[in-house]
Amino acid sequence: MSLQKICEIIAAEPLTPHAYSITLEAGRIAEEARAGQFVHIRCGDGLLLRRPISICDVNGSRLRIVFEVRGEGTRWLALRGAGEALDVLGPLGHGFDLTGEKLLLVGGGIGVPPMLHTANCSGGEVHAALGFRSADRAMLISEFQQAAKTVAVASDDGSIGVHGYVDGLVREAAARENGFSAILACGPKPMLRSVAAVAAELQIPCQVSMEERMGCGVGACLVCACKTADGHYRHACKDGPVFRAEEVCWDD
């Protein structure tokens, strides 16, 4: 069950030159959070719409988010400090299905943070494939090394890890480790599209976390429409953000 809560900021710090980490005392929002869910955060009095941010990790009643500054809302969020409070709605959305003995978690860019909570929630064996634009945007690698059996890293410019995209890492991991029960992915849509294509080719079930501009965040206003393969629209906030890859319409 989701709820609205004013949450105290326990810690707030820059993680990279582009990304920030905030840890909140979030009570039941943290306790009930499942892998792949998000929180909807009010970013000051001047902005009407809350901003959806994935749950990066949970420790008891503490909840961590990691975000990049993209515009007004995230800029406001980046200026918050410990001791201040945030108006948070959550946990929201339909998250990852973690059934399976052996999972391959794939994160790209700012899609990496939610895969950490996903790794920590899963009971089975976990492998991670993380992609970043460049070394200065790489984050959370040591946390993933704690949570996963193997961690492979790639970057678009080769400044960290393998020079290339995460779909290459997915192929390698699948060749090296046989028998992944599922691939779970979060990142920009072009990345998800190629990961979904590789998963389909390897015949491994794949789930993807989708982004869309949101209103209410709870499923009432129907603005965050994601087109599905059958031509219908479903909604990122309630039906998603996680969908089975074959449910998603990948054109456009």
Next chain:
Amino acid sequence: MIDQSVCLAGVTLKNPIVAASGTFGFGREYGTFYDLSELGAICVKGLTPRRREGNPPPRIAETPMGIINSVGLQNPGVDAFIAAELPELRRHDVKIIANISGDTPEEYGEMCEKLSAAGVDLVEVNISCPNVKAGGLAYGTKPELAAEVTALAKRHSTVPVMVKLSPNVTDITEIAKAVAEAGADALSLINTLRGMRIDVNTRRPILRQNTGGLSGPAVLPVAVRMVWEVACAVKLPILGMGGVSCGSDAVQLMLAGASAVAVGTACFTDPYAPVKVRDELTQIAQSQGHGRVAELTGGVLPW
């Protein structure tokens, strides 16, 4: 305790706060935050004769103190609403208003018949949706067409018919009068104002449909003005809305002439907005010495 009940076209609401159509789904989502019986009425997401998929995303853009949406009336269709949603809503002690949009006047009539039989408390005829090509706004901007749709809806309804007016007109009283003469039992206003926002870097409009409907606090003064103009021009009860986010906003609309007030966009910022608006409104009425909140209606003292 002050009497919070109000009367809208012969239907008694236990308090004047209504959830605005399209911002509250069919009540299921916000019903997990509070008991839906806290509200006076729920106006459900706009219904059409058959299921509609709605517009491609992005469907929302943020603007200073407002949002622009172009959902395009995504809904499961009137029959699915009656079968799957209405029984659920009926479990709460709250009046149910069915908001309807058709492509032809006959479609409005057909839906009115089904919804009256299914036992909704009121029908809200939407002739003001800016996000669909057929019907919608086309009916809401021409007095003769607005009257024709109203008359047909009335003929096919056994429950009161309220007509939702568009602010996207030069003279809203002209449409209000035409609709009143055609037999409407109440009026609701305002629907969203047409708007547009462009990303200066990509030079693309944010909304995939290019334009959409503006709502939120930015539109409140327009809503107050239009409710006041309509209240002065016709003798019908009014459900006022547009930009309400606190009790005094709602009181403004009532003073301008509204009998009840709908809260929409404010729910996105704060899911509890309708309940808070109700409490603040009651508080204001009480502190001004009223015994009934209904006494606020039309209380403006214009210069």
